[in-house]
Amino acid sequence: MSVTTELPTPVPQAQPAAAPRRRARGERGPALTALLHGLLTVASLIALFPVLWIAWISLGPDKTDYLHPGQILGKMSLGNYGFVLQHTDFLTWFGNSMLVAIGTTVFAVLVAATTGYAVSRMRFPGHRQLMWTLLLTQMFPIAVVIVPMYTILSSLDLLDSYLGLILTYSGTIVPYCAWLMKGYFDTIPVEIDEAGRVDGLSPFGTFWRLIMPLARPGLAVAAFYSFLTAWAEVPFASTFMLSSDKYTLAVGLQTYISEHDAQWHLMAATSVLIALPAALFFYLVQKHLVTGLTAGAAKS
Amino acid sequence: MAVAVQGAPSQGSRDREPRPGLVQRLKLSYSKHWYAYAMVAPVVVVLGVLVGYPLGRGIYLTLTNANSLNVGRQIGVNHIPDSFDFVGLHNYADVLWGPGSYDRLWSHLIWTVLWTVLCVGLHYSIGLGLAMLMNQKLRGRTTYRMLLILPWAVPTFVTVFSWRLMLSDSGVVNTALGFLHLPQPSWLSDPLASKAAAVIVNTWCGVPFMMVSLLGGLQSIPAELYEAAEMDGATAWQRFRYVTLPGLRTVSSTVVLLGVIWTFNQFAIIFLLLGDGSPDAQILVTWAYRLGFGQQPRAYAESATYGVLLLSILVVFTSFYRRWQVRNEGNA
Numbered sequence A: 001m002s003v004t005t006e007l008p009t010p011v012p013q014a015q016p017a018a019a020p021r022r023r024a025r026g027e028r029g030p031a032l033t034a035l036l037h038g039l040l041t042v043a044s045l046i047a048l049f050p051v052l053w054i055a056w057i058s059l060g061p062d063k064t065d066y067l068h069p070g071q072i073l074g075k076m077s078l079g080n081y082g083f084v085l086q087h088t089d090f091l092t093w094f095g096n097s098m099l100v101a102i103g104t105t106v107f108a109v110l111v112a113a114t115t116g117y118a119v120s121r122m123r124f125p126g127h128r129q130l131m132w133t134l135l136l137t138q139m140f141p142i143a144v145v146i147v148p149m150y151t152i153l154s155s156l157d158l159l160d161s162y163l164g165l166i167l168t169y170s171g172t173i174v175p176y177c178a179w180l181m182k183g184y185f186d187t188i189p190v191e192i193d194e195a196g197r198v199d200g201l202s203p204f205g206t207f208w209r210l211i212m213p214l215a216r217p218g219l220a221v222a223a224f225y226s227f228l229t230a231w232a233e234v235p236f237a238s239t240f241m242l243s244s245d246k247y248t249l250a251v252g253l254q255t256y257i258s259e260h261d262a263q264w265h266l267m268a269a270t271s272v273l274i275a276l277p278a279a280l281f282f283y284l285v286q287k288h289l290v291t292g293l294t295a296g297a298a299k300s
Numbered sequence B: 001m002a003v004a005v006q007g008a009p010s011q012g013s014r015d016r017e018p019r020p021g022l023v024q025r026l027k028l029s030y031s032k033h034w035y036a037y038a039m040v041a042p043v044v045v046v047l048g049v050l051v052g053y054p055l056g057r058g059i060y061l062t063l064t065n066a067n068s069l070n071v072g073r074q075i076g077v078n079h080i081p082d083s084f085d086f087v088g089l090h091n092y093a094d095v096l097w098g099p100g101s102y103d104r105l106w107s108h109l110i111w112t113v114l115w116t117v118l119c120v121g122l123h124y125s126i127g128l129g130l131a132m133l134m135n136q137k138l139r140g141r142t143t144y145r146m147l148l149i150l151p152w153a154v155p156t157f158v159t160v161f162s163w164r165l166m167l168s169d170s171g172v173v174n175t176a177l178g179f180l181h182l183p184q185p186s187w188l189s190d191p192l193a194s195k196a197a198a199v200i201v202n203t204w205c206g207v208p209f210m211m212v213s214l215l216g217g218l219q220s221i222p223a224e225l226y227e228a229a230e231m232d233g234a235t236a237w238q239r240f241r242y243v244t245l246p247g248l249r250t251v252s253s254t255v256v257l258l259g260v261i262w263t264f265n266q267f268a269i270i271f272l273l274l275g276d277g278s279p280d281a282q283i284l285v286t287w288a289y290r291l292g293f294g295q296q297p298r299a300y301a302e303s304a305t306y307g308v309l310l311l312s313i314l315v316v317f318t319s320f321y322r323r324w325q326v327r328n329e330g331n332a
Helices: A030-057 A069-075 A079-087 A090-121 A127-137 A142-155 A162-186 A190-198 A203-214 A216-232 A235-240 A249-259 A264-298 B022-062 B090-097 B101-134 B141-153 B156-167 B172-179 B191-219 B223-231 B236-247 B249-264 B268-274 B284-293 B300-331
Strands: B073-075 B078-080
Touching: A030 A069, A030 A264, A030 B101, A030 B141, A030 B156, A030 B191, A079 A090, A079 A264, A090 A127, A090 A162, A090 A203, A090 A216, A090 A249, A090 A264, A090 B022, A127 A162, A127 B022, A127 B300, A142 A162, A142 A235, A142 B022, A142 B284, A142 B300, A162 A216, A162 A235, A162 B022, A190 A203, A203 A216, A203 B022, A216 A264, A216 B156, A235 A249, A249 A264, A249 B156, A264 B141, A264 B156, B022 B300, B090 B101, B090 B300, B101 B141, B101 B191, B101 B249, B101 B284, B141 B191, B156 B172, B156 B191, B156 B268, B191 B236, B191 B249, B191 B268, B223 B236, B236 B249, B249 B300, B268 B284, B284 B300
Parallel strands: none
Antiparallel strands: B073 B078
């Protein structure tokens, strides 16, 4: 518990405290710099620790190794990874997850971008209601929609199919992404659209050839959000994907517990393998995160 | 959607043409709105089919006694039709003040509200603290940012699984606590400790989003404001209180609203961390899911009733929040 209680303290110290010595604005004494580094290091360690922990456990060859983490050092091996890759359905699930996540990302980002653009630039009747509805869909608790969604997907013959899952995810992801994109489009000057129109582009052409390239940071954030959500989603996937060759990783990991009688070391290895692509994707887009997210939040 | 008829002339930001005749204008705005509607149509269709219809159907289910035994289903080639009955508002009455409603609804509601307040409060204050630390000129800022965003980058079920191992009865957290001669609660089953564990894990998972959003907000506050405040002799606290916080207001109000909605409906963390153990620590969403999917027969109607109640709580909260926000902006 010492871990989390230390965190709230940084708040009051964040502003540079008044130092007795006269100094230029924005300059700090060495003690304060050390304090800043100290606080950030502690916070980083807390953020890092559970992730490192599971990577560490995954190296231990025995299923009770998580209870004796110290002993792993002597018998470290990549055996768990070999087992997971060769003797389980991991690769199938991985492929399924990839397919669903990429499909969702492409579809959701496109749809969110067009919606965000329409709401940001065009004052059509009902645009206010549309934004309000989008916010409202964020509030739907999963319990209300999951049963009827199951019914409708089964009547559309989309149960146990990738397309069904992609559409379901898009339904949950698009509203937030559309808000995000609207915020980002609002920061792009309207004059650019006007210039495009004057030069003879259609509204779609303006959107696609002028605004989309300019909105890359916003798109990156929306893509990041969609990919991660689709990649890591559990309840919909475990309800709608019925046959084990259609399982996504999140579902597969769960069947894995019972199948292997809670072999934590294998689960740990699988988890690391699952986390890798997400983290990779994340670091590809992370430099856009701050600008992209804030535009969305600041202008809503 | 009755597109064409409603295409009344609007105060479009870019009508720069000289005012043409009425018919001309209708046509013009129709063509303009036609583009707009074409662009929002995919969202409307997807949301209408996948959210609108299920919601309507969910609301209908709350007025029936549907469960997994009487709902229509397909067994082999035989289709069994629905056989549940319409029971009116009986489900609501039962959930709200039926026998045992305190244990079923109100205790979970109180915990859900407490959970939301605690989590969002922690997310916001820790996120703001870290964002302000990161907004300083500092060597290695990028590295810190990459590390601090890590909880967001790794999928939830992976990190929650890691926390489960760490918090298990003889896991690393309890070993550390034992080393310090502190009590070692069983985090995943004890009623109070499991609530604490859920809050800790959710805080850990949710801070990066707040931090990144607020960091962007901080960067958009002009440095001149701080300079001016400092010239006027404002203390660090006063600068924080009268420059930073107001400058963050728009960002804050959005992320707090989203945070409240997301935390209130937070499903994955509690579901994955505590599973079916510790019924006391279930918030309303996981509780409703449990009624609908985690037991036999599956009580669809009751589960949907909880869902509708949850939704209405959030809608009421949001409309009050928006009103309060508008009034605040009016005063500012």
